Amino acid sequence: MSKSVFYHAGCPVCVSAEQDLVSLIGTENISIVHVGENKEKVSEAERKGVKSVPALITPNGNILHINYGASIEDLKP
Amino acid sequence: MSKSVFYHAGCPVCVSAEQDLVSLIGTENISIVHVGENKEKVSEAERKGVKSVPALITPNGNILHINYGASIEDLKP
Numbered sequence: 001m002s003k004s005v006f007y008h009a010g011c012p013v014c015v016s017a018e019q020d021l022v023s024l025i026g027t028e029n030i031s032i033v034h035v036g037e038n039k040e041k042v043s044e045a046e047r048k049g050v051k052s053v054p055a056l057i058t059p060n061g062n063i064l065h066i067n068y069g070a071s072i073e074d075l076k077p
Numbered sequence: 078m079s080k081s082v083f084y085h086a087g088c089p090v091c092v093s094a095e096q097d098l099v100s101l102i103g104t105e106n107i108s109i110v111h112v113g114e115n116k117e118k119v120s121e122a123e124r125k126g127v128k129s130v131p132a133l134i135t136p137n138g139n140i141l142h143i144n145y146g147a148s149i150e151d152l153k154p
């Protein structure tokens with residue numbers, strides 16, 4: 001299985017969702033991207049269709065917006 | 078691992094999220110509850126804290142509201 005990508009911004013909602021997903025999917029199946037610490041990743045996430053964080057992009061490219069931490073708009077440099 | 082519970086109402090957003098989660102977590106690790114076909118499950122979901130569907134309750138009781146299909150309010154009998 002190719003990896004899912006989890007985009008987050010370090011918010012409490014993000015951290016909680018990250019722990020749940022890692023536990024459910026397995027840490028080896030998920031790449032974690034902190035868009036708050038890595039601002040060029042904000043545009044990467046937006047290009048892939050992420051509207052808010054936390055969000056998980058599945059191996060087939062579907063986006064799961066999980067709960068709501070912050071809008072991608074609010075994370076732009 | 079105890080099972081996660083996926084609450085949905087048969088909407089396209091729900092079906093898509095269900096397929097993604099089953100694929101990620103494994104069908105043996107997830108119970109699927111269709112609150113639209115089983116109205117007493119609406120109050121069960123609400124009691125557990127589900128605000129909208131689709132939603133996943135993890136084995137440790139956390140709720141992941143995934144994308145947005147319908148408010149639990151709109152599903153009440």
